[in-house]
Amino acid sequence: xSTTLDGWFAREILVHExxxxxxxxxxxxxxEEVHDLRQDTYVRVYEAAGKALPSAPKSFLFATAxxxxxxxxxxxxxxxxxxVGEIDDLxxxxxxxxxxxxxxxxxxxxRLAESFxxxxxxxxxxxxxxxxxxxxQKAVAEQMGVSEKTVEKHLAKGMRLMAAWYYGGEVAxxxxxxHAADDxxxxxxxxxxx
Amino acid sequence: xxxxxxxxxxxxxxxxxxxxxxxxWTDRDEAAFDAWISASTAHRVAYVRLEAAWTECGRLxxxxxxxxxxxxxxxxPRTNEPVVEQAPRYAAPRRFRAGWTVAALAVxxxxxxxxxxxxxxxxxxxxxxxxxxxxxxxxxxxxxxAVTLSSGSVIDVRLTHRERRVDVRRGEAxxxxxxxxxxxxxxxxxxxxxxxxxxxxxxxxxxxxxxIVVTEGTVRLELQSANPGMPAPSTLLTAGAVATARGNxxxxxxxxxxxxxRLLSWRSGYLSFHDTPxxxxxxxxxxxxxxxxxxxxxxxxxxxxxxxFRWSNSEAFVRLxxxxxxxxxxxxxxxxxxxxx
Numbered sequence: 277x278s279t280t281l282d283g284w285f286a287r288e289i290l291v292h293e294x295x296x297x298x299x300x301x302x303x304x305x306x307x308e309e310v311h312d313l314r315q316d317t318y319v320r321v322y323e324a325a326g327k328a329l330p331s332a333p334k335s336f337l338f339a340t341a342x343x344x345x346x347x348x349x350x351x352x353x354x355x356x357x358x359x360v361g362e363i364d365d366l367x368x369x370x371x372x373x374x375x376x377x378x379x380x381x382x383x384x385x386x387r388l389a390e391s392f393x394x395x396x397x398x399x400x401x402x403x404x405x406x407x408x409x410x411x412x413q414k415a416v417a418e419q420m421g422v423s424e425k426t427v428e429k430h431l432a433k434g435m436r437l438m439a440a441w442y443y444g445g446e447v448a449x450x451x452x453x454x455h456a457a458d459d460x461x462x463x464x465x466x467x468x469x470x
Numbered sequence: 471x472x473x474x475x476x477x478x479x480x481x482x483x484x485x486x487x488x489x490x491x492x493x494x495w496t497d498r499d500e501a502a503f504d505a506w507i508s509a510s511t512a513h514r515v516a517y518v519r520l521e522a523a524w525t526e527c528g529r530l531x532x533x534x535x536x537x538x539x540x541x542x543x544x545x546x547p548r549t550n551e552p553v554v555e556q557a558p559r560y561a562a563p564r565r566f567r568a569g570w571t572v573a574a575l576a577v578x579x580x581x582x583x584x585x586x587x588x589x590x591x592x593x594x595x596x597x598x599x600x601x602x603x604x605x606x607x608x609x610x611x612x613x614x615x616a617v618t619l620s621s622g623s624v625i626d627v628r629l630t631h632r633e634r635r636v637d638v639r640r641g642e643a644x645x646x647x648x649x650x651x652x653x654x655x656x657x658x659x660x661x662x663x664x665x666x667x668x669x670x671x672x673x674x675x676x677x678x679x680x681x682i683v684v685t686e687g688t689v690r691l692e693l694q695s696a697n698p699g700m701p702a703p704s705t706l707l708t709a710g711a712v713a714t715a716r717g718n719x720x721x722x723x724x725x726x727x728x729x730x731x732r733l734l735s736w737r738s739g740y741l742s743f744h745d746t747p748x749x750x751x752x753x754x755x756x757x758x759x760x761x762x763x764x765x766x767x768x769x770x771x772x773x774x775x776x777x778x779f780r781w782s783n784s785e786a787f788v789r790l791x792x793x794x795x796x797x798x799x800x801x802x803x804x805x806x807x808x809x810x811x
Contacts (some may be wrong), residue, residue, distance in 0.1 A: 285515075286522035315476035318515040368669040386738035389525055389533055393545040396719070406491065406526045413492045418542065428492060432484035439523035 281326060288333035289321055293443035296341060304346060313348075317341045391441035395434055400429035403438070476512070484517035487524060492794070512525055533776055546606075546739040546782050570668075590691045601641070603760060614648030615655065618737050620674075621758045621781070629653075641757075642674035642681075644737055662715055665690040671707075672734050672785035676757075680715040682707060683730050693720060741776045748773040748791075748808070759784040770797060773810070 302311045320331075320340045330336035377390065392400065398420070406427065407415045417424045487682040488501055489495065503529045507513050533543050600679045603605050603622045610616050613629055628634075634641070634655045646654045647666050648751020657664045657673045660681040664673055670686025674680065682691060683708045692704045693712055695718055705720070707713055723769030735742035736758070743751050752763035765771040771796060788806055791797040800807040 282518045282521070286520055286525075290519055290522055303640070305709070312476040315512060315516065318519070319511045322515050322518075323511050340586075373709070383738070385529060385532060388529060389546065389739060392527070392530055392533075400544050403527060407524065408530045408533075409539060413494075424492065426484070428488040431488035431491060433480070435487055435520045435523055436484045436528060438481060439520050442523055442526060445518070460595070 281322070284325065284333075285318075285322060285330060287336055288444050289306040292334055292337055294308065296337060297444055299338060300345075303342075311346060313341070317344055320344060388442055391438050394441060395437055399430045399434040399437065402427050406431060424469060476516070479512050479516045480520070482506070483513065483520050486517060486518050491524070529585065534778060543780065543786070544783060546780060577578075583754065595629045596627070598624065598626050604758060606736070611648075613653070615651060616646040616648075618644040620736055638673050638675045640675050642672055642736070644654045644670070644734060646670045646674040647687075661693075663692040665692060678716060682711075682713040683729055683733050684709050684711050685730050685734065691720070691722075735778070735783055739780055742778050745773045745774045745776055747771060748775050749773045752808070753780075755781065755784045755787060762805050763788070764805045764807045766798075766800065766807045770808050770810040773797070 293314070294301075297310060297314055300313050301307060304310060304313060317337065317340050320343075321337055322466055324330065324336075326342070335357045392403070395403065401420060402416060405411045405419060406413060411419070412425050420427065486506065489499065490503065492541070504615065505519055512677070537652075554688070559616040569630050599609070599617070599619060600625050601619045601621055605621055608616065608618045608744075611627060611629065611634075613634055620642040621624065623643060624639040625641075625643050626637040626706060628636075628641065632653060634650070634653050635701065636645070636655075636657045638657060643657070645657060645666070647669050650768075655666045657666070659673060659675040662680055662681050664671065666687065666689045669684070669689060671679065671682060671684040671686075671689050673682050682689060686709050688709070689707045689711075690704050691707055693715075705713070705722055707722065708724070710725045710730045711722060712725060712730060713722045715721075715754070732742045732744065739749070741754050742756075743754075749765050752765065752771075756762045759783075763784065780792075784806075788799055792799050796811055798811050800809065
């Protein structure tokens with residue numbers, strides 16, 4: 277059942293992630309909560325769409341985000357005064373949000389390639405060999421000189437970063453090549469200990 | 471709302487995705503995964519999002535065209551940060567690579583000698599932008615016009631209250647011109663000028679050729695007048711048109727916007743060919759690469775080529791020719807010579 281819904285979600289909702297994050301960031305006083313707000317917005321949209329697909333997905337997405345913020349403000353014990361002042365603001369039309377980016381054709385491919393290029397070296401290597409070339413996990417591990425577990429770690433991290441950059445765009449988690457290197461070093465240390 | 475926090479859920483989802491992609495996935499894993507993803511919509515949504523990214527990644531195959539299997543393609547050199555140039559008055563070239571310093575100094579000197587006298591007349595900005603070979607830059611001028619500068623290019627930009635003028639000294643630049651009725655936007659190569667109002671086009675300066683590609687709106691191409699007293703002849707170029715000027719002749723080829731866009735695929739890091747003779751394809755690569763591709767004989771230059779290639783990776787292109795077309799490749803220190811067998 278969920279594959280059509282999942283496809284719809286990727287096509288109609290995820291493509292607005294950059295606009296959504298920008299919207300939340302502008303309206304919500306706590307930037308560190310934006311990730312969580314975005315996720316909760318997605319949950320509400322997905323659950324509603326499971327019952328009936330909204331006919332105007334983008335408006336529905338932003339209306340959901342707005343309602344979510346209002347609900348959270350109501351529940352909050354202390355309401356920051358500047359936020360209250362902006363509640364009317366929350367009724368902005370979707371059009372005030374920057375135009376979404378193209379998610380088809382060459383532009384999208386270019387952004388995909390750019391996101392890919394921003395991955396730390398080892399992540400990039402793992403994603404390329406495993407996902408793009410379709411090498412067996414074992415073969416990837418051998419070529420990279422690490423365990424299959426580490427390949428998995430690189431893939432997992434790679435996908436989180438790819439999604440953040442490709443869908444989210446500007447608000448990227450910092451790529452930390454140093455951390456990627458750490459994964460491998462941990463592994464070497466473990467192997468030596470064995 | 472979430473006991474776990476959205477970031478943790480995302481990490482879990484990523485771990486599941488990576489494990490599921492692995493070779494050691496068992497029925498028990500599948501059951502555990504089902505239990506996890508069914509436990510909450512937050513789990514499902516996080517997973518669906520990462521899986522969508524995973525699916526999209528399959529399209530990266532296009533980057534590997536002609537690359538050797540098992541080798542990760544090199545990164546496309548690009549400056550990530552959008553550079554907004556609030557250019558200072560009079561030539562003050564920034565971010566120059568070593569090679570451009572001489573040119574920069576020349577411009578600076580010229581700017582200083584000629585510049586001070588004009589200062590009272592023109593409250594304008596004058597700046598020079600350059601890219602090294604293999605580098606590409608996108609930035610926004612003070613008037614809002616977006617510029618993408620191709621590899622090995624140099625442009626001079628002059629913005630005054632009356633006009634906006636860009637001289638393309640070498641290479642190619644693509645402009646998405648900010649609308650400003652009062653200040654026409656002119657891009658020139660030597661005496662040939664392309665005048666635009668709110669439009670998108672590219673202009674390229676080669677030693678013996680100028681090319682204009684229009685992807686949106688209309689550009690007026692003004693040519694040098696043969697007689698100094700006469701008005702300069704001009705031609706209107708509409709979207710999709712490609713104008714090529716060599717010597718005294720100009721060839722204007724109307725076409726579709728899609729075809730025109732293909733000529734500008736370098737903006738996304740690619741060169742795109744469609745039944746292009748190898749000699750012409752190689753000439754494109756030579757604008758970007760360090761070691762030029764040379765035709766060893768006439769026949770090899772006629773071979774039609776199609777496909778998308780990273781312009782930063784002419785080596786992959788050459789290997790593809792070698793493997794796929796049976797072309798004999800002779801690698802010299804300063805060039806790569808292609809022979810039909």
